[in-house]
Amino acid sequence: MTATTRAARTRRRGRIRAAITIVAIVVVVVAAGFLAYAASVMMAEEEPLAHAEEVVAVTETAEGVVLTPPDPGDEGLVFFAGARVDPAAYADKLSGVAASGITVVIARPTLNFAIFETRPLTTWEGLAPGVQRWAVGGHSLGGVKACMYAADHADELTGLVLFGSYCSVDLSASGLAVLSVAGENDGLSTPEKIADAAPLLPADAVFTTIPGASHAQFGDYGIQPGDGPQEADDTDVRDAITDAVTSFLG
Template sequence: MKKLLMIGVGTGLATLLGGGFIAWALDAYRADPLAQARALNDSRVVISERDGFIVIRPSAAPSAIGLLFYPGLRIEPKAYLSKLVALSSKARVNIVIGRPRLNIAAFSIGQADDMRKELTGIERWYVGGHSLGGAAACYYASKHRDDLQGIVLFGTYCGSDISKSRLGVLAIVADRDGIMAPETIKQHAVELPADAQIVRIAGMVHSQFGNYGPHAGDGRPSIDDRQASEAISEAARAFFH
C-alpha cells in the first residue's frame, strides 16, 4: 500500500493502541445541512440512495460517463453532495459516492466494483476522490487500468505510479490547501502520465472540495464556496468533454 494511503491508517492504528480507534474513525466531519438541503432540492440532477451509496444523475439528458467517488478521511459522504451535484450538472456526468468502512477509503478500495453496479449504460468509467479518497481511487485505478478511462483527484496526489498508463488524469489543487500542500502534489506529479491535467484554483482550501466546515490544519480561503464550486465544475467539464 502506498504511503499516502497509510496516513489515515497509521493515525488510526496509533489511536487503536489507546483503545479509541472506532470512536475516532466514526467521529467524522459532518455535511453542512444547508448545503446538503440545497443539493437534494436541485432540479438539475436526480439523486437517489441505494445500498448505502449516493447516486447523482444529470436530469437534462442521459449521460454515458460514470464517476465513482471516494470520500476523504473521516468525512461524511453527503458532505460532497453540493460540489458533486454542480459537477454532475455542468459536466454531464453520473456520479456514485462511496461509503468506506469506518470512513477510511483505504479500508474499502475495492468498493468501486460495487459502486459501478449502481449505474447502467455507462461507456466511459472514471474513479476519483478527495484527499485520502483520491489516493484510494488511484490505487484502484492502478490495478484496473483496462477497465477505466481516467481518474479525478481532489486535493491530493496519486501515491501509485500510473505514469506509463493510458489513463486520463485531472488533478485539482487548492492553492491555499493546508492539509495537502500544492508543493507536495507537484513533487508527486511524476507518478502521473505526461498529459495529466493539473488545475490549480487560486484562493481555495482543502475543505472547499466538500461542505463540512473548517478542516483542522487547513488554510484560510480567499474565495467563497460558490466560486470554488464553479471552478471545480468548469475544470471537470473541460476534462470530461
Template sequence: MSTVARQGGQSRDRRWVRVLLWVVGGLAVVVVAAVLWWVIRFPDADAAALAEVKSRPDLQVVDLDDVGGVALHPSGDRGDEAVIFYPGAAVPPEAYLAVWAPVVAETGVSVFIPAMPLRLAVLGRSRADTVTDANDQVATWWVGGHSLGGAMAGSYAGAQEPGELRGLILWGAYVTEGADLQGREDLTVLSVSGSRDGLSTPSDIDERRELLPDDARMVELEGVNHAQFGRYGPQSGDGTPTVTDDRATRLIADVVSAQLLDGQ
C-alpha cells in the first residue's frame, strides 16, 4: 500500500474517532441534562403537614442513617411489628408521614420509609433488606408503597420466602406480572385506591386485580386522587379530588389501621 493510501486511511480513522467522541459526549450531555431535569422537578413534602407530625407528643420521627429516609414510631415503647413503605416516583419519604401518622398512633405499628436512588423505587427494590437487617427487634414485617413504590414493594414481596413477610399494602398502586403473587396464601394483601386517581386509575387497578391473591382486600376510596396518598402538592395528570386532604388522610388511615389491627 502506498504512503498516500495509508495516510488517507489514517485520516478517515481519525475522523471516525472524532465523530464517535462527539456522539458519546452528546449522549453524556443528554443524560446529565435529563438527570438534572428530573432532580429539579422533585416535589417537596408539605412543610406545614410535616411540622405538625413532628410536633406530636405521641409520635417520634427518626432519620434512617443506613439508607436515608425517615421512620415514624409511636412514642414510648415500640412494638415488634412494622411496615416498610416505598415512596412513589420523585416523592420524598417525608411526604408520607402526615398520612401514616394516624395509623402509627392508633396501631402502635412503626413505619420505615427509605429514600430511593434518584427517588425511583425501581432502582432500590431491595432497600427493605437494609431496613430489616438494621432492626432485628421487629418480629413482623409488612411492605408497601405508593404508585411505583407499591409496584416495587409487590415485586419485593413476591421474591421473599413464605413466612418472611406478614403482608403487602398498596396505595394507589398495582403490581406487575413478574411479582408472582397470585398463589401467595401466606401474604395478607390490602389495596387502597382512589376513585379520582388519574394516574393509577380505577380501571388500571381492576385490570391487574388477577395478579394478586384471591383473598386480597380491595378498597376504593370515593373522592380521593393519587397525590392525596401523600402530602406533596398536586401531580400532573392526576384527577381532581372531591374530598379535602384531611378527609382523604382519615379515610386511608381508617382502612389501613383496621387491616393492621386485624392481624394483631
C-alpha cells in the first residue's frame, strides 16, 4: 500500500467518524428536545380540581389519578389523558361520572404521551381493586391509545369512551359498545374528522356533540394552540359529559 493510499484511507475514516459524531449529536439534541417538550405538561387548573375534590375523593399516585365515588359500584373507567396534559386536569369534567358510582382512574402515561404506553390495563385497574367491570376511554391522543387497548381487550371491557378523539385501528367488527363525544368547536379533533373515522367503529356506536365546546374543554388545562373558541360553559360541558357517559355505562 502506497503512502498516498494510506492517506486516502485515513481521510475517509476521518470523514466517517465525523459523520457518525454529527449524527450522534443530532440524535441526542432531538431526543433532549423531545424529552423537554414531553415534560412541559399543561397543568390542571386549580379551581375545577378543587370542585372535583368537593364531589368525590381524588387520590393522586405515580400511576394516575383516582376518582372514588361516595358510594362505589362495581363499574370503572380507565381514562387516558391527551398528550402532555396533566391527568388531574380531567378530574372535574369526570367528577359527575364518578359521583354516579363509577370509579374513574385517569392514567399517568409514559412520557406524558399515552401513545407510548406499553403497560397493561391492569396497571390502572389495580388502583381500584373493588371494581369488577371496566371500560376504557381517553381524550384526543389518549383516545387513540384507548382504541388500541380496546382492540386487544374487547371481550374484557364493557365499553370504549372517546372524548374529542377517533380510532386509528379497526373496531368495526369488535362488538364493543362505543361512545364518541365531540365538541362542536373542537379545532383539533373536529366533528368532521370524527365522522370520517366513524367506519372504524361498530355500526351501533353512539355519537353525541356538545354545543360550543372546544377540544380543551374536555379537561381543565387552559387554552390549547390550534383549538376553536370555548363558547360553552364549563359546567354545561361537565353536565353533558356526565349525562352521556352515565347513560352509556349505566
